Amino acid sequence: MPRPFQSTKRGWLLLPLARHPTRSRPPSFPSQSSRKRVPQHDRSRHDDGLKKESSRFARSVLEGSTVALISLLGLGLGGYAYSLLYKKMVLDKIENAFKAGYSSNELVSLGRIAYGTRPDMIEKILERENWVPREEQSMIDTIINGAMRGRYHFIIGERGTGKRSLILESMRKIGGDGIAMLEAHNDLEVFRVRLGKAIDFEFHEDYIGSLFSIRGPRDSTPLLDIERALNKLEKVALRLRKARGRPLLLIINNIHFFKDDEAGLGLLEILQQRAEIWAGNDLVTVVFTSDEHWTFERLIPHSTNMNVISIRDIHKETVTAALKKYRARFHNEDVPTNVLDEVFAKVGGRLIFLNQVAKSNDMLATCKQINRKEKTWLLNKCWILGDSMDDDVEEQQKYCAAAMVLARALVLREASHSSTEEYKLPEIPLHESRQIITRADYIQGFDHINVVHIDANSMVRADSVPMQNAFREICTQEGFEEHLRATLNRLDELESLSRTREVAFRDPPQYEGGKVPVQTYCAKL
Structure with missing residues (x-):
């Protein structure tokens, strides 16, 4: 509502506006006596509702906590059961690796006879492959079949003397039972893989629990992995000692392939320590083969139970008799004695050369080729x-x-x-x-x-x-x-x-009094 104006001598005067009667009243509140009273039964019903809500919330919290605890307990028991099952499966796989015909080396020794071969052909195949009798075969047989115990063995000999063939022949006689064989390598990672393949050990790479761990079991060095594999092998050997009645056999061929450095010497030390312990307890018989002398020098200072076997070339009488018999049986040839003597004078009793000569059409020409090859290599x-x-x-x-x-x-x-x-x-x-x-x-x-x-x-x-x-x-x-x-x-x-050291002299510098003596100039230089 606009305010009224009043005229004065100086001008118009603005008059105060009167308050509205309704706005001037103070707000009225109901008195204590005039308030509406809540009935007693409604108040108790409200309290019961609050209690029910609180009990329902507590029950839901309890149920959720119980489900979570049961889930965690089930997960923990499941993980523990999986861990026990995984460890048992690891030991079972290693135990299976020592059964007959598991590794490729055993298949090499067994395959040409055990698979698809008629019984009447077995003797002929053996005569063709092992036509030279070896005097070391009986000793190797006692090692492979477990008759010789309490020692581990180091077999040394020149390249081609037949160390591996002697071992494979002994493995064939017992069916490869209780034997694991692998080849050495200069790379520790490659040797780790070969050791795992020989004893069927995955180094925990297939363990599901490693997915949830911060540091996986493979986050380590090859030497630690090899140590883990040897620990598992020792457990299996302890479990099989009573059942088998003889130790297991671990053959590491050509250990001269290891590097002659800190890593290679560390690996040799680990293997020798295990071989010493296992030989003393009849758990595992370790067999090393080598072509070079430096491995023998590294092993001999710390050896207590090591047995050294030297494989030499075959004697002349044995070679000539076996070669004459082989040529007569498979080539229908009666070789004169002077030809046999000439063959031995050119290639000696080295098995790798004798196999080439015996199976060739012209033995003397093959001998000349072998000698020419060796001379060319040397030059x-x-x-x-x-x-x-x-x-x-x-x-x-x-x-x-x-x-x-x-x-x-x-x-x-x-x-x-x-x-x-x-x-x-x-x-x-x-x-x-x-x-x-x-x-x-x-x-x-x-x-x-x-x-x-x-x-x-x-x-x-x-x-x-x-x-x-x-x-x-x-x-x-x-x-x-x-x-x-x-x-x-x-x-x-x-x-x-x-x-x-050459010393070159230059002309000494000129001075006013003449040249400086050479001795004085050289002394200054």
């Missing part, structure tokens, strides 16, 4: 360059000259043999060989590339009869002595040049 690896060599090949030529010096010493040692004694390769003690080549570190390299072989008695000889023939042909050819002497002189010259 390609160790030939010397004479007095015209460049200084960049000094280290390589030191290695080659040492090989030629050692070959010459073996040829000279051969000349001192008596012609009436049985033919065998000339030998030089290891310490004397190092003295001859004036180096202690080259012998292991020669053994590694199969130029020479160092046996368990630390005797150095040519790796084979064809290699000794190559030594003889090279060292007796015309001009070899002069060529070797020129090479050694050139190496001495290069070594003396590397030790010599």
